[in-house]
Amino acid sequence: MSPxxxxxxxxxxxxxxxxxxADAESFxxxxxxxxRGLMRSELxxxxxxxxxxAMLGFLALVPVLLGVALRYFHDGGxxxxxxxxxxxxxxxxxxxxxxxxxxxxxxxxxPFFLPMTVGVVAGDSIAGEAHGxxxxxxLVAPAGRTRLLLVKxxxxxxxxxxxxxxxxxxxxxxxxxxxxxxxxxxxxxxSISMVEASWRAVLIALxxxxxxxxxxxxGLFVSTLTTVPVAAMATTVGVVIVTAILTGIPxxxxxxxxxxxxxxxxxxxxxxxxxxxxxxxxxxxxxxAYAAVFGAAAWARLNERDITT
Amino acid sequence: MTASxxxxxxxxxxxxxxxxxxxxxxxxxxxxxxxxxxxxxxxLGPNGxxxxxxxxxxxxxxRPTGGTVTLLDGPMPRAVGQVLPRVxxxxxxxxxxxxxxxxxxxxxxxAADPTSDPRTRNARVDAALAKVGLTAVAGRKARAYSLGxxxxxxxxxxxxxxxxxxxxxxxxxGLDPQGMREIRTLIRGLAADGTTVFLSSHLLDEIExxxxxxxxMSHGRLITQGTVESLRAGxxxxxxxxxxxxGAAVVVLRRLGATDVVGTDDGVEADPPALEPDEICAAxxxxxxxxxxxxxxxxxxxxxxxxxxGEGFDVTD
Numbered sequence: 001m002s003p004x005x006x007x008x009x010x011x012x013x014x015x016x017x018x019x020x021x022a023d024a025e026s027f028x029x030x031x032x033x034x035x036r037g038l039m040r041s042e043l044x045x046x047x048x049x050x051x052x053x054a055m056l057g058f059l060a061l062v063p064v065l066l067g068v069a070l071r072y073f074h075d076g077g078x079x080x081x082x083x084x085x086x087x088x089x090x091x092x093x094x095x096x097x098x099x100x101x102x103x104x105x106x107x108x109x110x111p112f113f114l115p116m117t118v119g120v121v122a123g124d125s126i127a128g129e130a131h132g133x134x135x136x137x138x139l140v141a142p143a144g145r146t147r148l149l150l151v152k153x154x155x156x157x158x159x160x161x162x163x164x165x166x167x168x169x170x171x172x173x174x175x176x177x178x179x180x181x182x183x184x185x186x187x188x189x190x191s192i193s194m195v196e197a198s199w200r201a202v203l204i205a206l207x208x209x210x211x212x213x214x215x216x217x218x219g220l221f222v223s224t225l226t227t228v229p230v231a232a233m234a235t236t237v238g239v240v241i242v243t244a245i246l247t248g249i250p251x252x253x254x255x256x257x258x259x260x261x262x263x264x265x266x267x268x269x270x271x272x273x274x275x276x277x278x279x280x281x282x283x284x285x286x287x288x289a290y291a292a293v294f295g296a297a298a299w300a301r302l303n304e305r306d307i308t309t
Numbered sequence: 310m311t312a313s314x315x316x317x318x319x320x321x322x323x324x325x326x327x328x329x330x331x332x333x334x335x336x337x338x339x340x341x342x343x344x345x346x347x348x349x350x351x352x353l354g355p356n357g358x359x360x361x362x363x364x365x366x367x368x369x370x371x372r373p374t375g376g377t378v379t380l381l382d383g384p385m386p387r388a389v390g391q392v393l394p395r396v397x398x399x400x401x402x403x404x405x406x407x408x409x410x411x412x413x414x415x416x417x418x419x420a421a422d423p424t425s426d427p428r429t430r431n432a433r434v435d436a437a438l439a440k441v442g443l444t445a446v447a448g449r450k451a452r453a454y455s456l457g458x459x460x461x462x463x464x465x466x467x468x469x470x471x472x473x474x475x476x477x478x479x480x481x482x483g484l485d486p487q488g489m490r491e492i493r494t495l496i497r498g499l500a501a502d503g504t505t506v507f508l509s510s511h512l513l514d515e516i517e518x519x520x521x522x523x524x525x526m527s528h529g530r531l532i533t534q535g536t537v538e539s540l541r542a543g544x545x546x547x548x549x550x551x552x553x554x555x556g557a558a559v560v561v562l563r564r565l566g567a568t569d570v571v572g573t574d575d576g577v578e579a580d581p582p583a584l585e586p587d588e589i590c591a592a593x594x595x596x597x598x599x600x601x602x603x604x605x606x607x608x609x610x611x612x613x614x615x616x617x618x619g620e621g622f623d624v625t626d
Contacts, residue, residue, distance in 0.1 A: 037420035037427050045417065049408055133404025137466060140368050140400065141421035142393035148421075307370040 038143065042155040046121065052159070055117040056166045062113060063105040063171035070094050070101075071178040090268075098175030099184055099194070102201050103271065105171040106164065106208050110264055114163055115240040118212050121159045122219025123233035125152040126302065130227040130309050145302050149220070153295065156216045157209075164209040168201065188272045200270050207267040211283060214260035214290030215240065221298040227309045260290045318346040318382075320474050320505035321367060325376035328362050336362040338529040339376065344507055344522070349500045351516035351537070352509040354526030355618055360509055361401055363526070364478055367507075368398055381473055394424040397472040399480055403463025407452030411443055411462050414451055418466045425470060437465040442491065456483035464492065475499060478509045493519050517610040527618045540613050548581040549573075550593065551602040561596045565589060581605060 046052055070091065090104035126149075129135035138148060175181070184197035192200070219236035226232050243261050246252055256262050263283035269276050321344035328337040337359040344350045354360045365371040367378055369386030378385040383392035405414045415434045419425050425433075438447045441461040446454070451462065460483045467475055480496070481489040496519050500506050510516055516523060517537065524534035533540060548567065552558050558577045562570050566582035581589065590603045 037430075038423075041417040041420040044413070045406065045409070132406070133402070134406060136365075136370055136400055137398075137404055137418055138421045139370060139389075140393055140396070140398045141418050142369075142389050142423075143421035144390055144423065147423065304372070306372060307365065 038147070038151050039154060042151045043158060046155045046159055047162070052121070055120065056163060059109060059113060059117060059163055059166050060170040062109050062167055063101055063174045066091075066105055066108055067094070067101050067171070067174040067178050070104075093185065094175070095179060097184055098177075098179035098181045099172070099197050099201060101175030101179065102168050102171040103204060103268070105167050106204060106267070107265070109167050110208055110211065111244065111261075112240065114160075114167075114208070114212060115215055116237050117163055118156070118160055118215055119219055119236035119240065120233045122156045122216045123223050123231075123236040124229045125156055125220055126223040126298075127226050127229040127232040128223075130307070131229050133309055135309065136307050139307060146299060149224075149295075149299055149302055153216065153220055153298075156220060157213065160212040160216055161206075161209045164205050164212075168205040172201070186271050186273050187268065190273050192273070204267045204270050207270065207280060207283075210287055211264045211267070213287040214294075217291040217294035217298070218260075221294040221301065224298045224301040224305065260286055262286070319379070320344045320346045320348075320381060321350075321507060322379045323363075323367070323376060326363070326366060326373055326378060327375035328359075328366060328371060329374045335529050337366070337373075340526075340529075340531050342524055342531060342534065344505065346505050347500075347503055348522045349496065349506045349508060349520045351520035351523040352507060352526070353513070353516065353523060353614060358526045358618075359529040360526055361478070364400060364476060364507075364509060368393070368396070368400065368476065370400075390423070394422050394470070395473040396476060397467030397469070397474075398476040398478075399463045399467050400476070400478050402479065402482060403459045403466075405451040405454075405459060405462060408450060410448050410450055411438065411454070411458075411465075412447040414462060415466055415469060419469050422470075433469055437468045440468055440495065441465045457485060457488050460484055461488070464495075472504055474505045474507065476507045479511070480508065481510070481512065481515060489515070513609070513611040513614055523610075525614065525617050532617050537610065541608055541610060545580060546608060547606045548579045548586075548589070549576070549602075549604040549606055550578070550600060551576040552593075552598055552600050554598045557596060558593060558598050561593055561598065562589075565592055576601075 090100050090107050093100040094104050126135070129138065139145065143151075181194065183191045183193055185191050215236070218239055219232070222235045222239075223229075223232045240261070243259050247256060247259060247261060263279050263286060266279035266283045269280055321342065323340050323342045326337060326340040326342070327335065329335050340359075340363060342363075352360060352364075362371060366373050367380060367385065369389040372386060380388070380392050381395055385392065405411075406417070409417070412434055415437060416430065419430050419434060420427070435444070435447075438444050441464050443458065443461050443465060446458060451459065454462065460480070464477070464480060467477065475496075477496070481492050484492060493515065496506055496508070500519075506519075508516065508520060520537055522534070522536050523540055525532045525540075548562075550558055550562075552575075555572045555577050559570050559572060562577060562579050562582070565584060567579040568582075570577060570579040586603070586605050590600065593600050593603075
């Protein structure tokens with residue numbers, strides 16, 4: 001008995017080369033499991049990689065360092081500033097309420113640490129497969145170029161969420177360990193209960209993760225341009241740095257509203273009551289627009305690309 | 310034999326297939342290739358002759374700048390999704406995710422095929438691993454595999470499903486002699502089941518051992534294609550006689566009509582006359598020539614190949 005005896009033979013060894021209708025039917029009927037299979041494989045690829053564990057571990061350290069610094073080396077006390085939602089507002093609140101460490105850590109990681117890790121994962125997504133030669137085997141499998149791109153993008157977005165949640169979870173644990181927990185004073189002056197504050201923390205984490213969507217799409221596009229993953233990663237991180245520099249030049253203020261980082265700090269609005277949604281929605285809209293533009297560019301590029309590696 | 314080997318069907322057909330890089334570097338120039346269904350097709354050519362580019366165009370990885378490819382009746386690259394599930398391929402050596410195990414690597418490639426059945430995936434992955442003798446190391450990370458084991462894993466990925474066509478680029482590269490034999494046996498077995506095998510190799514004796522048909526490329530063009538026999542027939546056999554009576558043998562052979570007769574260290578060599586070999590031998594013996602050995606050397610595929618592509622060692626462009 002040969003090993004192939006155990007295999008289903010219908011529709012695969014079709015006697016003639018014509019496409020049998022049985023093939024076409026199974027093609028449509030199993031739409032969901034099909035994507036699930038490759039998606040599950042993609043998530044395993046992203047999260048089994050030792051590098052991903054190292055980056056998530058590094059991100060988990062951000063709240064630890066911030067918490068220890070505030071607990072043992074902060075002399076400013078708990079000045080309650082109403083402020084405009086910047087990092088320092090959260091930082092000053094932390095010593096009074098551990099939950100604020102979640103907000104402070106996300107605010108501290110969003111400008112650079114989070115984008116850096118997203119740049120690595122997104123830049124590597126297609127270029128890494130091309131560099132390793134696995135791209136040709138995926139396409140011959142045949143994964144389909146559009147399907148592969150969608151799965152890769154979904155994988156990067158999942159990493160964005162995982163990275164944000166890693167910081168949030170670590171910050172929650174460190175905050176609870178080092179600081180008192182209780183009702184949370186909002187930036188507008190009122191207080192809300194721990195339970196409602198926890199919901200807002202979840203919303204904030206989602207909002208931060210969503211802020212990374214535009215960058216993920218840029219990284220995906222850059223990744224389709226090259227077969228050198230390090231170049232794609234460096235370019236994507238470089239985009240973040242250039243954007244930060246542009247933001248720092250007041251003469252270019254006309255350009256600022258079009259930058260994908262412009263409304264990143266809008267998640268602070270979720271700590272006001274009532275929540276002003278304008279900036280948050282502008283941020284989400286901007287991320288969606290960047291995802292559409294660079295996603296389409298990545299699709300066009302990957303579809304016409306000759307795979308020579 | 311299955312119906313897929315019916316006369317007249319071609320597993321691969323290209324018409325005027327061309328690929329131009331940049332303005333004037335033609336990697337592949339007007340290729341008209343026909344691979345009969347059910348054949349074991351050897352694809353030969355020196356380094357840089359355009360073989361790899363051709364294989365990549367057949368599989369839809371590279372877009373041709375001219376001409377058409379028909380793979381199992383599907384136009385490429387348009388029919389990639391319908392045709393490629395029935396094609397297994399090893400292209401320019403294996404490629405794997407080093408931090409995944411052998412089994413996880415195959416699982417991923419099988420999941421990448423939208424038409425493969427996830428319910429039978431584990432069984433098929435195990436069967437493919439068994440076919441190439443990797444069962445014992447299936448749980449080890451691919452990074453720790455030797456070159457030969459990686460090659461076997463690459464072949465296993467081509468065997469995840471029963472295929473109508475296998476495209477194997479240098480399948481025995483990096484394998485030890487036992488491994489090469491196993492792979493050749495595997496290829497013969499698959500061919501006997503009706504799978505068309507498109508085999509690119511530098512090992513001419515390997516091609517000679519397993520292939521029924523061959524095509525030879527040089528400088529981006531197809532020089533010849535046909536059965537192995539017809540290619541070999543292009544070069545003539547040589548008559549080698551070992552004898553201490555070389556002088557007399559030369560006279561007899563010339564009288565029989567042999568041409569290009571030359572004396573060697575231990576006898577005579579010539580292009581044989583138009584007689585049956587036994588008649589030539591009998592004539593020599595009747596003339597009291599002490600024949601120690603009498604050989605009609607059939608030209609090897611290598612001789613035929615060199616005759617077609619030239620002796621040059623330098624990579625062509």
